Amino acid sequence: MRLALLWALGLLGAGSPLPSWPLPNIVSACNVEAPQVALRSSRQSQRRPRGSPWSPRSFRTISQLASKRCFRELVPGRPTLVWYQPDGTRVVSEGHTLENCCYQGRVRGYAGSWVSVCTCSGLRGLVVLTPERSYTLEQGPGDLQGPPIISRIQDLHLPGHTCALSWRESVHTQTPPEHPLGQRHIRRRRDVVTETKTVELVIVADHSEAQKYQDFQHLLNRTLEVALLLDTFFQPLNVRVALVGLEAWTQRDLVEISPNPAVTLENFLHWRRAHLLPRLPHDSAQLVTGTSFSGPTVGMAIQNSICSPDFSGGVNMDHSTSILGVASSIAHELGHSLGLDHDLPGNSCPCPGPAPAKTCIMEASTDFLPGLNFSNCSRRALEKALLDGMGSCLFERLPSLPTMAAFCGNMFVEPGEQCDCGFLDDCIDPCCDSSTCQLRPGAQCASDGPCCQNCQLRPSGWQCRPTRGDCDLPEFCPGDSSQCPPDVSLGDGEPCAGGQAVCMHGRCASYAQQCQSLWGPGAQPAAPLCLQTANTRGNAFGSCGRNPSGSYVSCTPRDAICGQLQCQTGRTQPLLGSIQDLLWETIDVNGTELNCSWVHLDLGSDVAQPLLTLPGTACGPGLVSSLGGQDQV
Structure with missing residues (x-):
């Protein structure tokens, strides 16, 4: 399929974007050849009063969209729509058929270009030719039938x-x-x-x-x-x-x-x-x-x-x-x-x-x-x-989505298709025929999955996805598909890291691993008394997080270990943020002096939360972190 774009855009140095001439409508059906779309700026509309700080330049570009896909076929199924009646009754429309009005593609002759446009209500979207020649298309406020406003993104x-x-x-x-x-x-x-x-x-x-x-x-x-x-x-x-x-x-x-x-x-x-x-x-x-x-x-x-x-x-x-x-x-x-x-x-x-x-x-x-x-x-x-x-x-x-008629070229394998590598200009799979979405002669599989090599299926039992940690399980090729089975992990609450943490959402949250993520190899949890002292004070150096108003929340002694991350050794500078302030203090422990140091990390003015331990971190016998608190396991 081809969608030709004929452009004549006015480039502005500053100021408001200019309107363009009316556009022919793009046909809604995706299985027919789309007509040309002409985007022409009026030279008269570009005129500015004398003395304006910039003078417009116009150019004319003729490009062709090498491939396009309708948005309806981009979604592997029909989305569920929900709205509410005046009496509060919820209305659900499952398997809703989307209007064929959105397109993706690229512009022929421009390596790395991409296009994303919709004609659902006027013409809107983006056309990226090069970093210097990239445009947004928008409708004017309240004007869905008029010509689109074309702007350089640099001027937006x-x-x-x-x-x-x-x-x-x-x-x-x-x-x-x-x-x-x-x-x-x-x-x-x-x-x-x-x-x-x-x-x-x-x-x-x-x-x-x-x-x-x-x-x-x-x-x-x-x-x-x-x-x-x-x-x-x-x-x-x-x-x-x-x-x-x-x-x-x-x-x-x-x-x-x-x-x-x-x-x-x-x-x-x-x-x-x-x-x-x-x-x-x-x-x-x-x-x-x-x-x-x-x-x-x-x-x-x-x-x-x-x-x-x-x-x-x-x-x-x-x-x-x-x-x-x-x-x-x-x-x-x-x-x-x-x-x-x-x-x-x-x-x-x-x-x-x-x-x-x-x-x-x-x-x-x-x-x-x-x-x-x-x-x-x-x-x-x-x-x-x-x-x-x-x-x-x-x-x-995506097993849960309602099915719809298959569309060859959307890069999703649907009923009736053996493969889908996109349109001819997109397809780089030697095993798949892009025009039919069927395997080429002699091919057993498409190369879109790890269980296919040189167009032949890997044997059943070949490991296609190794474990990604203590809480993850390996996956193996089934022998009849190019796809690796869905990821499987241990259930929440299963012990990991030698009993120092439990699995939560497929991840093992050991305290030492979290410290190393922040301070690099060799970082370890702070001494328990240093950790408890800091987090029970409820300030920038230690807390159980912030409430929505932004105030620090003091940990109870029971929850202190599961509050703000407190570490020792490792790098002198963190892998995240920067050190805003340091605090040293000597604590007496039964006549023995314990030197503690705490850090106030600056994560940026827009980050409202200190670093807390991950859910599942062991915080004591039978207790794990639950976002600033503890749960029993």
């Missing part, structure tokens, strides 16, 4: 904002550029890093967000546009984002929506666990609110929380009419759930490939420009998190 000014990690943030997993992955990870790299992961995503629109649109269809259209961008953002990380549900609180909010994002996040996660997850299985839920959060914060999530029934979610302020703004914000918060920390300052975390925005997605503050790419730091952080055992749910093959 959105409200500056920051992200604040939740007050229940867990231990970070990012490996800085100068600290490469350990050799123990190398042999497992291909199995979890190159294997495609899928995030089953539910987007929830609160009442203020739903009220911004005249009907549910307009809200659905915007959600589809956002979801398409999310999938585009994550694909370079070998992560697909599949929209499995949209819930709109059309009559009233089902939780308290507070200007304090920490309060809103806590309320939303409680509701997700109790009400959403039982009726709509998913990996992550993201709340989008039209309410303004206090301060510059536009989003909040919990670090390393993906696959957790309690904490895999985030809250996001719809802070811009541009879909790019909210899509970049959701990608940022979902990135935190996947173990990605904020990018380091300076030039140590460059954005790979086309990066027309001046920041990457995991930048703590966007400075008006939304990120479009994940940095090299984010890539390494995701690798390390996966290799450390995070994300077992991402390796499932």
Whole structure:
């Protein structure tokens, strides 16, 4: 399939983007040849009053979209839609057929280019040709039928904002550029890093967000546009984002929506666990609110929380009419759930490939420009998190989604297909015929999975995914599929690390391992009395976390070991953040002096939580950490 784009864009040095001439409609059916789309700027509309500080330049580019995919076929199944009647009755539409109005692809003749556009309600999306020639297409406010507004991304000014990690943030997993992955990870790299992961995503629109649109269809259209961008953002990380549900609180909010994002996040996660997850299985839920959060914060999530029934979610302020703004914000918060920390300052975390925005997605503050790419730091952080055992749910093959007619070319293998490597220009699999989605003669399997080598199935019992820690189990090829079976781990509460911790969500949380993640090899837990003294004081040097108002919470003596992470030895500088202050104190223990030292780590002004022990950390005989407290096991 081909979608030709004929452009004549006016490039502005500053100021508002210019309108363009009307566009022919793109046909909705994806199985026919799409007509040309002409984007032409009026030279008259570019004229500015004499004395303007800039003069426009116009150019004409004729490009061809080498391949496109409809959004309907990008989703391996039909998402569930939920809304509410005036009497509060919940209406559920399962297996909803999406309108064929969103497209992905790339521009022929531009290596590394990509296109993500929707015609559901006017023409919106992104066209990235090169870092210097990349554009956003938007409709004017309230004008869905008029011509789109075409802007260079460099000229797109959105409200500056920051992200604040939740007050229940867990231990970070990012490996800085100068600290490469350990050799123990190398042999497992291909199995979890190159294997495609899928995030089953539910987007929830609160009442203020739903009220911004005249009907549910307009809200659905915007959600589809956002979801398409999310999938585009994550694909370079070998992560697909599949929209499995949209819930709109059309009559009233089902939780308290507070200007304090920490309060809103806590309320939303409680509701997700109790009400959403039982009726709509998913990996992550993201709340989008039209309410303004206090301060510059536009989003909040919990670090390393993906696959957790309690904490895999985030809250996001719809802070811009541009879909790019909210899509970049959701990608940022979902990135935190996947173990990605904020990018380091300076030039140590460059954005790979086309990066027309001046920041990457995991930048703590966007400075008006939304990120479009994940940095090299984010890539390494995701690798390390996966290799450390995070994300077992991402390796499932989406068994719960309602099926729909197969579409050859969407890179999802559906009923009737033996393989799907994308369209002809996308396919690099020598085993798969991209035109039929059937195996080529002589091929037993497609090379999209670790259980296929040179188009032949690996024997049954060949280990396709080694263990990723004490709590993970190996997986073996079944002998009749190229795919490795879903990831399997020990159940929550099973002992690990020689009895020093228990398994929780497939990960072993030993105190020593957490110290080494922060302070490097050789780091060990602090002396018990030093640890208890610090965490029972409830300040920047030691606590059981912060409450939503930002105040430090003192640990009880019983909970102190499961509070803020307290370590000794290791590196002089932490792998995360920087040392803000040091405190030394000598404690008398039955006539013996014990020298204690504590650190106040500066994690950035937008990170609201000190580093707490991971859930499952052993805190005493029969006790394990439960986010600032203890549970019996």
